[in-house]
Amino acid sequence: MAAKRYDCDIVVVGGGPGGSMAAKYCAEGGLKTIMIEKDAEIGAPLRCAEGVSKKWLTEVGIEPDPAWICADMVGAIIKSPSGHKFQLDESQAGAEVGYVLERHLFDKHLAAMAAEAGADIMLRTGCTGVIKDGNNKLIGVRAKSMGEPIEIYAKCVVAADGFESQVARWAGMDTGIKLSDIVTCLQYRMTGIDIDAEYCEFVVGSPAPGGYVWIFPKGDNIANVGLGVQGTKCKLGADPKYYLDKFIAEDPRLNKGQVLEIVGGMVSTCPGMDDATADNLVLVGDAARIIDPITGGGICHACRTGMYAGKVLTECAKKNDFSKKALKPYEKMWRDRMEDKLYRNFMAKERLAQLDDKTIDELVLLIQDSDIGEVNVYNLLKVIKEKFPQVVEGFEDLI
Amino acid sequence: MKVNYDKCLHCGGCAGSCPQNAIYLNDYILEFNERCNLCGRCIKICPVGALSKEVS
Numbered sequence: 001m002a003a004k005r006y007d008c009d010i011v012v013v014g015g016g017p018g019g020s021m022a023a024k025y026c027a028e029g030g031l032k033t034i035m036i037e038k039d040a041e042i043g044a045p046l047r048c049a050e051g052v053s054k055k056w057l058t059e060v061g062i063e064p065d066p067a068w069i070c071a072d073m074v075g076a077i078i079k080s081p082s083g084h085k086f087q088l089d090e091s092q093a094g095a096e097v098g099y100v101l102e103r104h105l106f107d108k109h110l111a112a113m114a115a116e117a118g119a120d121i122m123l124r125t126g127c128t129g130v131i132k133d134g135n136n137k138l139i140g141v142r143a144k145s146m147g148e149p150i151e152i153y154a155k156c157v158v159a160a161d162g163f164e165s166q167v168a169r170w171a172g173m174d175t176g177i178k179l180s181d182i183v184t185c186l187q188y189r190m191t192g193i194d195i196d197a198e199y200c201e202f203v204v205g206s207p208a209p210g211g212y213v214w215i216f217p218k219g220d221n222i223a224n225v226g227l228g229v230q231g232t233k234c235k236l237g238a239d240p241k242y243y244l245d246k247f248i249a250e251d252p253r254l255n256k257g258q259v260l261e262i263v264g265g266m267v268s269t270c271p272g273m274d275d276a277t278a279d280n281l282v283l284v285g286d287a288a289r290i291i292d293p294i295t296g297g298g299i300c301h302a303c304r305t306g307m308y309a310g311k312v313l314t315e316c317a318k319k320n321d322f323s324k325k326a327l328k329p330y331e332k333m334w335r336d337r338m339e340d341k342l343y344r345n346f347m348a349k350e351r352l353a354q355l356d357d358k359t360i361d362e363l364v365l366l367i368q369d370s371d372i373g374e375v376n377v378y379n380l381l382k383v384i385k386e387k388f389p390q391v392v393e394g395f396e397d398l399i
Numbered sequence: 400m401k402v403n404y405d406k407c408l409h410c411g412g413c414a415g416s417c418p419q420n421a422i423y424l425n426d427y428i429l430e431f432n433e434r435c436n437l438c439g440r441c442i443k444i445c446p447v448g449a450l451s452k453e454v455s
C-alpha cells in the first residue's frame with residue numbers, strides 16, 4: 001500500500017515541551033507546521049519528577065497557570081547520607097525548584113498553545129525513519145500513523161524526540177552518549193506518606209550512587225519519590241529499583257505509603273551535543289542532550305531550545321535556506337544562554353559523583369554553616385570552592 | 400534480546416542509550432534490529448531489570 005503523503009514547511013517529531021514550543025513558534029512565524037507524537041496522549045506516560053524553578057516560564061512566553069501547577073514550594077532540603085540537613089527557605093531556594101507541575105496537563109497546555117498558533121498535531125504517529133533525496137538531502141520523515149505508513153515532506157525537520165533521540169541518528173548524526181553520562185531513574189508517586197508538603201527534598205550520596213534521591217511533594221501526603229543511578233555505577237541489575245525500594249523501606253515517613261504510579265526513565269548528563277544542527281535538521285531539548293547535568297532538570301531547556309528553533313526557522317524560511325549554515329543563529333542562541341552553565345555543572349557532576357559519603361557529609365555541614373544567599377548550583381559551588389578547591393579543580397574559572 | 404513485558408515500563412531509556420541505535424520503542428513493544436552486538440549496556444541500566452540476553 002502506498003504511504004499517504006503530507007507536505008509542510010516544518011515537521012516536528014515529538015510532542016513534549018521542546019516539540020510543542022518549536023511548533024508554536026514556527027506556526028506563529030507563519031510556517032505550515034505538523035507535530036507528530038507517537039503516544040496516544042500528550043503528556044503521558046509521565047517520565048519526570050515535575051520540579052521546575054519559577055523564573056524561566058515568562059522567558060519562553062508561558063504564563064504560570066494554577067491549572068497545571070500542582071504545588072508551590074517554599075523551600076528545599078538537601079540531606080547527606082548520615083542525615084545532615086541543609087534547609088533553604090523561600091528567599092533562598094527559588095532558583096532551582098519552585099513549582100511542582102502536573103505534567104500531564106502542562107504538556108497539553110503547551111501543545112494547545114502550538115495548536116492555537118496554527119500547528120497541526122498528529123497523535124499515535126511514530127516516526128520510523130527519515131526521507132532523503134538523491135543528493136542525500138533530508139526532505140522529510142517516515143512514520144506510522146494509527147498503524148498506517150505515512151510520509152511527511154518538509155523543508156526542515158525538528159527532532160524533539162526526547163532522550164530516545166533517534167531521529168537525528170536516522171539522519172546520520174551521532175547522538176550516542178557515554179555510560180557515565182547516563183542516569184537511570186525510577187520514581188513512585190506515593191500516597192499516605194508523612195512529608196512536609198512545602199519543601200522539595202534531595203538526598204545525595206550512597207542512597208543513589210552517582211545521582212540523588214528526590215521527594216517532590218504534590219500536595220498533602222502525596223509526592224514524587226524517585227532516584228537516579230549513574231550508568232557506570234549500576235552493578236546489580238535493576239539498580240534504581242533496588243535503591244528506591246531500600247530507601248523507602250528505611251524511611252519511616254515513607255514506608256507505610258502506597259504507590260499510585262511507577263515511572264521509569266533516563267536522563268543524559270553530558271553538557272549538550274557538539275552540534276545540535278545539520279542541513280535541514282534541528283535538535284531541541286533532550287534529543288540534543290541539552291539538560292542540566294547536576295539536577296537533571298530539562299523542561300526549561302527543552303522549552304528554551306524549542307522557542308529558539310521556532311524563531312530561527314521563521315527567519316530561515318524568509319530566504320528558504322535551512323542549511324546548517326543558515327541554522328547557525330540557533331546554535332548561537334542556545335549556547336549563549338546555557339552552554340557555560342551546562343559545562344560547569346557537567347564538570348561538577350563528574351567530581352561530585354566520585355565523592356564518598358564522608359566527604360558529602362562534610363560538604364553539607366560546610367554549606368549549613370555558610371551564608372549562601374540565594375541558593376543555586378553556582379552559589380553552592382562557590383562555597384565548596386573555598387574549602388574544597390579539589391572538587392572544582394579544572395573549572396574554577398567558571399565559578 | 401529478551402524483554403520481560405511484565406516488568407518493562409516502556410520508558411524508552413534503553414533505546415536512547417543503545418550505542419548501536421538497535422532498539423525502537425514501538426508503542427508498547429521493543430523492536431531490536433540486527434545492529435545489536437550484545438554489548439549488554441541496556442541490560443545493565445534498565446531501571447527495572449526487564450532485559451536479558453536470549454538463551455537459545
Ligand SMILES: Cc1cc2nc3c(=O)[nH]c(=O)nc-3n(C[C@H](O)[C@H](O)[C@H](O)COP(=O)(O)OP(=O)(O)OC[C@H]3O[C@@H](n4cnc5c(N)ncnc54)[C@H](O)[C@@H]3O)c2cc1C
Binds near residue numbers: 018019038
Ligand atoms: C525520572 C525523570 C525525572 C525528571 N525530573 C525532572 C524534573 O523534576 N524537572 C525537570 O525540569 N526535568 C526533569 N526531567 C527531565 C525532563 O523530563 C526532560 O528534560 C523533558 O521532558 C525534555 O523535554 P523534550 O520535549 O525534549 O522531550 P520529552 O518530554 O521526552 O518529549 C519527547 C516526546 O517525543 C516522543 N517521541 C519519541 N520518539 C518519537 C518518535 N520516533 N516519533 C514520534 N514521537 C516520538 C515521546 O513520546 C515524547 O512524547 C526528568 C526526567 C526523568 C527521566
Ligand code: SF4
Binds near residue numbers: 411414
Ligand atoms: S529501559 Fe527497561 S523499562 Fe525502559 S523501555 Fe527499556 S526495557 Fe522497558
Ligand code: SF4
Binds near residue numbers: 419421435440442
Ligand atoms: S545489547 Fe547493546 S547493542 Fe544490543 S540493544 Fe542492548 S545496548 Fe544496544
